[in-house]
Amino acid sequence: MVQQVRGVVAHGKGEPVRIETILVPDPGPGEAVVKVQACGVCHTDLHYREGGINDEFPFLLGHEAAGVVESVGEGVTEVAPGDFVILNWRAVCGQCRACRRGRPWYCFNTHNAKQKMTLADGTELTPALGIGAFAEKTLVAAGQCTKIDPAASPAAAGLLGCGVMAGLGAAINTGNVGRGDSVAVIGCGGVGGAALMGSRLAGAGRIIAVDVDERKLETARKLGATHTVNSRATDAVEAIRELTDGFGADVVIDAVGRPETYGQAFHARDLAGTVVLVGVPTPEMRLELPLLDVFGRGGALKSSWYGDCLPSRDFPMLIDLYLQGRLDLDAFVTEKIALDDVEESFARMQTGDVLRSVVEF
Structure with a gap:
């Protein structure tokens, strides 16, 4: 009926x-x-x-x-x-x-x-x-x-x-963040905040939150960020490098999805580091990068669709962590x-x- x-x-x-x-x-x-x-x-x-x-x-x-x-x-x-x-x-x-x-x-x-x-x-x-x-x-x-x-x-x-799984999965599944890794997350809304929390859950050592809004950066600290960068006042790439001994982060997650933020993510990663795009671009956006830098820096440039999750695997596991007070x-x-x-x-x-x-x- x-x-x-x-x-x-x-x-x-x-x-x-x-x-x-x-x-x-x-x-x-x-x-x-x-x-x-x-x-x-x-x-x-x-x-x-x-x-x-x-x-x-x-x-x-x-x-x-x-x-x-x-x-x-x-x-x-x-x-x-x-x-x-x-x-x-x-x-x-x-x-x-x-x-x-x-x-x-x-x-x-x-x-x-x-x-x-x-x-x-x-x-x-x-x-x-x-x-x-x-x-x-x-x-x-x-x-x-x-x-x-x-x-x-x-x-x-x-x-x-949707959003929280996208961020958690961008860190855990796509970025494969491991214990002691340095991670930078650009954009600290719901998806970026979840990426911060996922990085902490995975055991990352240094977790850097980047945003233009001090309110979001304050929230980012509560969600797992060990350091914050206001990119409205500071060059994000330079700040991330300074916080990672001059090398760049092992994993940089772009939770905004704009050419400008992707460029920041690309240049803020360590040699052989990983860039993860989880922010959703609009159809007209175009990206330009020096191809020699893409070749010379090595590593991986990845896109994360739904945090590369498998719901039957990931949802029950994450809910268990939630009920244990760990997420x-x-x-x-x-x-x-x-x-x-x-x-x-x-x-x-x-x-x-x-x-x-x-x-x-």
Whole structure:
């Protein structure tokens, strides 16, 4: 039976979002309906509203979510009604060339629910990142549900669904930060903050936070930074080199995603060091680097997509660390808001006043 729920919909580029009645069908084969308990307000949702992802309006926004499986369709075995889950946008296929080579975190054929949720008039919705969790209930592929310990706070756990996992994974999975390594993180919002925390969790020795906002740098200290650099007042590359005995950092993570910050990351790494790009550029951006320097410095230039995570592996492990008190996911929850407050939270996001606003149902 089709259910009617409330959800946040973006109807056109730059238009304020609206609360609409959403029709959620019963799950078909391989699908699940999840009762959403909490969903973070991610910058990607704002990108959708601004038309920065694609133009497949109207969008049902929201994707950093945790909730309880309400029902499942035919053939679903990985989750069952009553399971507490984090929703993910990497439901690996198990069949593509990456999966067959034992690298499912690179899956080239991730899947979503085949049925569409709609508005009351039948207009089909495009769910953000195949999830659409700014709604009381949502329809997803069962593989997008990762079962975790129900003792975890939904508001904190849901953030692993996107931004916090992206930052943690950029450090731990992509950057392969190890004990005693020096790490610099450029951009200390939610993703950059998670990269700082991931670096500390991995045992990095010197963790340098770079930003232009002193408020974010203060937060960065709480999340694991041993040193901070205000790049509005100081040359970031020189400062990072000075803090690493003149060599540069072993791993530099660009959590901004602009040519200027990537250039800083490239020149601030040690010889044979690693640059990780996890900040998301816009389509018109172009990068220019001296090719001789790319050759001569060695090392690795990497991009981190979703923190190179495998949800079935990483989410339960990180939640265990959270419940042990070793990973402070609650630190990313700046405020808890109602579904009706999402548009206002976008404005607060632009001012840099919050790490994450989280919608609670």
